Amino acid sequence: MNKPENLKYEEMYKLGTEPLSTEDCVSPELFEQERQKLFKRAWICVGREGDIPNAGDHLVRDLDVLQTSAIVVRGKDNQIRAFHNVCPHRLNKLVPEGEGNTRKFMCRFHGWTFDLDGALSHCSNKELFTNFDESKFSLPPIHADLWEGFIFINVAEQPKENLREWLGDLNDQFEGYWDEMELRGKWSAVVNCNWKLYVDANTEAYHAPTLHSRSLRDSFASPDNPNCAFNTVRLFGRHRIGSVYANPNYQPNPMEELTFKIAETPLYPATSATTGHLPPGVNPSRNPAWAFDVDVVFPNLQFGAANGWCLVFFYWPLSVNKTLFEACTYMYKPETPGDVISQEYTLAHVRDVLREDMSTLEGTQQMMESGVLKYIQLCDEEITVRHNHVSVANFIAEAD
Amino acid sequence: MKTAKLPDEFSDLQDFVSEWALEHRADRFKKRYTSSIDDIRRYYDAIMPRMEAIVDHLNQFPVDDIPEASQPLLYMSLSGVEISRAVELWDAPDNYAFPAERVHIDQ
Numbered sequence: 001m002n003k004p005e006n007l008k009y010e011e012m013y014k015l016g017t018e019p020l021s022t023e024d025c026v027s028p029e030l031f032e033q034e035r036q037k038l039f040k041r042a043w044i045c046v047g048r049e050g051d052i053p054n055a056g057d058h059l060v061r062d063l064d065v066l067q068t069s070a071i072v073v074r075g076k077d078n079q080i081r082a083f084h085n086v087c088p089h090r091l092n093k094l095v096p097e098g099e100g101n102t103r104k105f106m107c108r109f110h111g112w113t114f115d116l117d118g119a120l121s122h123c124s125n126k127e128l129f130t131n132f133d134e135s136k137f138s139l140p141p142i143h144a145d146l147w148e149g150f151i152f153i154n155v156a157e158q159p160k161e162n163l164r165e166w167l168g169d170l171n172d173q174f175e176g177y178w179d180e181m182e183l184r185g186k187w188s189a190v191v192n193c194n195w196k197l198y199v200d201a202n203t204e205a206y207h208a209p210t211l212h213s214r215s216l217r218d219s220f221a222s223p224d225n226p227n228c229a230f231n232t233v234r235l236f237g238r239h240r241i242g243s244v245y246a247n248p249n250y251q252p253n254p255m256e257e258l259t260f261k262i263a264e265t266p267l268y269p270a271t272s273a274t275t276g277h278l279p280p281g282v283n284p285s286r287n288p289a290w291a292f293d294v295d296v297v298f299p300n301l302q303f304g305a306a307n308g309w310c311l312v313f314f315y316w317p318l319s320v321n322k323t324l325f326e327a328c329t330y331m332y333k334p335e336t337p338g339d340v341i342s343q344e345y346t347l348a349h350v351r352d353v354l355r356e357d358m359s360t361l362e363g364t365q366q367m368m369e370s371g372v373l374k375y376i377q378l379c380d381e382e383i384t385v386r387h388n389h390v391s392v393a394n395f396i397a398e399a400d
Numbered sequence: 401m402k403t404a405k406l407p408d409e410f411s412d413l414q415d416f417v418s419e420w421a422l423e424h425r426a427d428r429f430k431k432r433y434t435s436s437i438d439d440i441r442r443y444y445d446a447i448m449p450r451m452e453a454i455v456d457h458l459n460q461f462p463v464d465d466i467p468e469a470s471q472p473l474l475y476m477s478l479s480g481v482e483i484s485r486a487v488e489l490w491d492a493p494d495n496y497a498f499p500a501e502r503v504h505i506d507q
Contacts, residue, residue: 214495253488341474345484351429352497358498
């Protein structure tokens with residue numbers, strides 16, 4: 001539902017109003033708890049089905065936060081499976097890195113070979129092993145499932161919730177949304193900050209009129225909404241959708257205006273948001289003055305969902321104060337060369353706006369670690385930040 | 401870099417081909433933040449008034465089958481898009497942001 005005019009999100013969602021401790025961004029002990037009790041029990045997105053479209057296509061994900069490396073592979077039966085990237089013989093890392101296509105996985109150490117479903121298919125001179133039972137030497141499986149084309153894995157031996165249960169009411173919010181889109185751009189960076197600080201920076205809009213004053217000018221603020229208040233914030237258990245306002249009277253700069261004019265596919269910002277065909281979770285308040293949404297699929301997957309394009313962010317914790325950030329942009333397939341040119345504006349512009357968001361992160365981490373001040377102050381428009389930290393803390397508390 | 405000859409109607413942009421007809425996004429990004437604002441402005445002033453004509457020209461062709469002679473025009477217009485904000489918004493080759501050289505453009 002939308003927030004009634006005179007009610008605060010804090011009152012609606014009852015997440016508290018007190019300042020938040022910085023402890024969960026600076027404490028190596030709490031980070032280790034997050035690793036063991038959250039990430040190792042969570043459904044974690046590792047890519048899109050379209051990343052491995054054909055039988056034998058696979059990708060390797062080195063996941064520091066899970067203390068493992070995973071192979072995600074499409075089998076001959078078209079099933080997507082995930083395995084720990086280890087040969088059960090002497091525990092060599094089976095596929096060193098990257099992505100590719102293969103009929104079998106062969107360990108380059110002694111040549112043990114595995115089918116795409118993980119079964120051991122060849123071991124040279126197996127008579128040299130005493131009591132060799134090859135059925136015991138399949139690749140160690142990881143639970144894997146799909147949602148709206150996203151591949152999720154869960155390294156728990158027996159996940160408490162399946163993926164549907166994990167997503168809860170978020171399940172039906174995006175039906176078909178990504179079907180027509182394709183990956184149009186990807187970039188990454190390692191940033192010296194806690195992963196939650198990074199999520200925070202990308203999921204509130206209170207900062208937009210200040211931090212982005214030069215790049216976004218008044219596209220997110222107007223006399224009607226000077227602080228870029230959310231159109232709506234909806235919480236779905238541990239997940240969240242925040243819908244970001246756009247100034248309908250924004251005057252684009254010259255190149256931006258040109259790209260709007262020549263585009264066949266929708267661009268950023270969504271100054272002419274047509275919302276009829278969007279699923280319920282995208283622009284949920286159906287406000288025409290809408291730029292895009294900031295959505296978090298708990299804990300570390302984010303969408304910047306707009307009309308006709310979507311950012312997909314992966315936050316990969318490397319340590320308590322180091323995060324690998326991957327930003328993918330999905331868009332409709334360009335229909336004309338003019339489309340390619342107009343989409344390029346969105347791709348370049350959004351990347352550099354995000355670099356402005358990133359510009360605060362290492363300084364904030366540094367000052368949090370100084371310990372001079374131990375609490376952050378949050379206003380009602382930063383409810384998404386509060387929800388991020390509270391959801392992580394609650395999950396860990398309940399895991400005990 | 402080999403310098404392709406642009407279609408005759410765009411011969412006014414020929415001098416910019418070797419520097420700005422960059423196929424890859426990573427190269428266009430780097431070209432912007434490593435150029436001086438004066439060089440960027442010189443290119444902007446040349447390409448901006450020609451952008452619509454370039455788009456009209458390229459739109460004669462299917463998106464995945466642009467003839468070789470016209471491909472530099474696509475790359476040059478993409479460079480134009482990349483550098484436009486330096487002129488129109490920042491008056492500098494880069495915005496105040498996370499260091500550009502620490503961003504890895506994968507695709």
